Amino acid sequence: MARSLKFNIFRYNPQDSESTPHMESFVLEETDSMTLFIALNRIREEQDPSLQFDFCCRAGICGSCGMVINGRPGLACHTKTKDLPADITLLPLPVFQLVGDLSVDTGSWFRELYDTVESWIHTKKVFDPAAPEERMEDEVAESIYELDRCIECGCCIAACGTARMRPDFLGAAGINKVGRFLIDPRDERTEQDYYEIIGTDMGIFGCMGLLACEDVCPKHMPLQNQLGFLRRKMGITALKNFFGK
Amino acid sequence: MQTIYTDVLVIGAGLAGERAAIEAAQAGFSAICLSLVPSRRSHSSAAMGGMQAALGNCAKGDGDCPDVHFSDTVKGSDWGCDQEVARMFADNAPIEMRRLAHWGVPWGRVVPGKGSYFKGGKLYDKEEKEENRGLINSRDFGGTAKWRTCYVSDGTGHSVLYTVDNVCAKLGVEVHDKTEAISLIHDGATCFGAVARCLRTGELRVYLAKASVIATGGFGRIYPGTTNAVICDGGGHITALNTGIVPMGNMEAVQFHPTGIVPTEILVTEGCRGDGGTLLDVNEERFMHVYEPEKQELASRDVVARWMTHHIRQGKGVKSPYGDHLWLDIRHLGEKHITGKLREVYEICTSFLGVDPIHQLIPVRPTHHYSMGGVRTNKDGAAYGLGGLFSVGEAACWDMHGFNRLGGNSLAETVVAGGIVGKKIAEFLQGAEVTFNSAVIDAEVKKQQERIQNVIRCKAGTENVYKVRAAMQDALFKGANIFRTKEGLTECIATLQETLARARKVGLKSNGLGVNPELSAALKIEGQVKMALMLSCGALNRTESRGSHNREDFPARNDRDWLSRTLAYWKSETDDLPTLKYEAATQVFHIPPGDRGYGKSEIIKADAKAESKGE
């Protein structure tokens, strides 16, 4: 028998002077294979067309639909209602700027991050269209991709205790991004260069090891291992700098 | 109102748009990309399989070269493509893959030594050469003579998009995300930029540019079920067709992908079949080898989708509450391969279907996937009809895909075309001077403000935008699907005309303040129905079957009468039907029309006598 689902959804439209932050409830009959993507769209189309939320690929690939689902940051598109109780509470991801209702501005946050960590290959080599590609071991390529898989949904940031307390913290997504370039042989930056970026409390040493990032990551990125690896690596650089003078 | 000036305005920040912006930025011009979503969420990121480029590094790609790639592409297009464009594409693809490697894409690389692979469910041996160790590897895809598809696991689009977006960040290409262009500013001869709506505040902004580029991807969302992302709603096309001057090319050429999952229509990559996955029917028996002894599961997508539909019609489909479907079997590829090179497929199956593809079959059926048609451009990417307007990527009809695109050719097109068109834009900008006419700008802004107010205040009526949209999608699904007939299309057009009348009467239920999603949908609906009409009218007129356009009443490919490209115009805002014109499919023939080698179809030759018409 189909359940009747009650959605408690955070509502606030900052562009509407009469709107104030509040929770609003919507009731829907559950259908077969229902996901939050299906449910939220039905609420918008049948009950309240002003409801704001973000979906894009709706296949768990693009990272648009991060929201707090019954307390846990996650991707709404691949969350099936049958895995949830009949009472479902949806909140926008904290840390990010609110656009309205469940929609937040992850774009600006991450764009700033790219500039902070300079998330591109730093090389003095100039591309030669006539030359064959530089060789790389397949294993190396695969290990880079393993870290490149992050979809920047912002769940790890929203789940991070440090990020909630200090706005300049790079978060797991940011630190992992540096790790991705650190293992890439094409990037000519030195350990010292990376240390400049993440060797602070804004970076790896700000991490308190609560591991919520590891536990909520919808792509199961190896964040715990990556953060541990970078803390040791940057820790050693810190000691070298300290005693090397 | 905020007015922003830039040399190049790119509408859309997916791979094609960003790649073009990079060329302009490298030439010293300022570039801004507008995007509905943060650029890395663009639908390019969802392309899993890979990019075709004739590098010929892997054993099964030995002897590959751009000529072979070109010939595969022309055959794949069923001779509907512009051969000059396809040639440029094939020649430039390998260089572009290497450039991406230089920029940081972690391409899969050749591992020397003996290995095995699956084809049609059987195991074969291969040996990779030591001398090719560490060069860019390729996998097999449909409709190709060689293994040619470069890949990054099954996150190729994701990885390439992130890399290209990184280069944009490095070069200072601005991305204004959560910004939607709602109309082009032009004086009938030159495009001056666009009026855009901010999706953070709902305010309008004016972007002025010497060159504007439409790179908004496909428009699959005019169909009810599609693999396309929610944002692939044709917003960019609508701004172009609303000019009344810029034509849409080959809108009837719509690709259905063989393996959309049932239900939810999410795509599982062609890489599944490329890596040796098979299609099974209700009896869990293969059938593609019966229809296509040579290419089997790896014939081109139009052919496989057609046979699958045919097979289901024969009663061999698997019954389900969501309609009949078939099975995709990748179990024999093994756990390591499935959770490694097909990891995304594994995740989609487990989290959306509750199916474990290591031990279970995946329910699939042909699903709307790609629009070969779009804003018609010349080979430089310049749109027909308006100076200073360009288009690139899936949004454009550049036209290297003709009536069917090969798997791995579209993701490759984004960057290859982006590079080529981007260079042309940079050339266009050298010394180009534009005089912006403030009267034209103000008039366009006023028009858009009025349009928005009218919809909010329900001036023309109170039609529900979501119901109108559903009616349009339903009409297309019924009338302009994989198999098409005169009756079906005629009815489809009649329904769409009624829908158009309703779309013009849409009014909001909500207050329309801020980033109102109902308003966003309402501003697009009329344009979407117009696109649906261009598609179905083009399909009704085209009395032949070519590539993915299948007329059951005209099953032959007719090179005598239809070796042409449809150009659809919406001449006047008040028109109820598009105006269709035609041009030759290609100016230059490197390969004359012939047999594709798969997809058994009758061909009416270009020099056939008129009596045989309609056979």
Add this chain to the structure above:
Amino acid sequence: MSLSSTANHPTLNARRMDGVLDWAQMLSGVGLIAFMWAHMLLVGSVLLSPAIMNDIAEFFEKSGMAQVGGPLIFLLFMAHFVLAARKIPFRLENQKTIWEHAKLLHHADTWLWVVQASTAMVILIMGAIHMWAVLSDLPIVALKCAETLQKNKWWLAFYLLLAPLVHVHLGIGLYRIAVKWGFAGRAERKGLKRFVNVLILVSVGISVLTLFRFWFMEA
């Protein structure tokens, strides 16, 4: 474009202390963990026999290690507090944030951190009292300890509270160091958690038994 426009000179940056302080926090924690276990075993030796405990205490006092080591441990204790306090929210606003965050998230490791931070505050005060009380009244003799406890029941209550708090703080600290510095990876995390749970139980058990041994010790 890739050059940073901030005026920080590289050599200034390289002197940044964040990493060194993080090391110091971890090492001071490790030092205190080692000390506490040794401490627990030394005092716990009373379970075997008060004489053994007295001998051990005497050895440390005769060699002067208690007189010198005691204050040193106190310094280490304070240093650890100062170092770890860099991450503890002292402003009400931040405390509210982290509390709401923990309540929202239903995430065990986040709660563990809240426990860690709160036990730290209590241990700071109680530990200081304990150290002052013991070090200002050397030598340490089993009977004297027993008398102190028996004379004033508040001391028993004091230690019955302090001992579990310390061991919980220690256990979580050990777990946190291991995962934070990557000594335990994703694969080891579950096992580590189980190990730490057992460790806390055993340590608390030994400590409580020790306290009761003093409580029931007859003159």
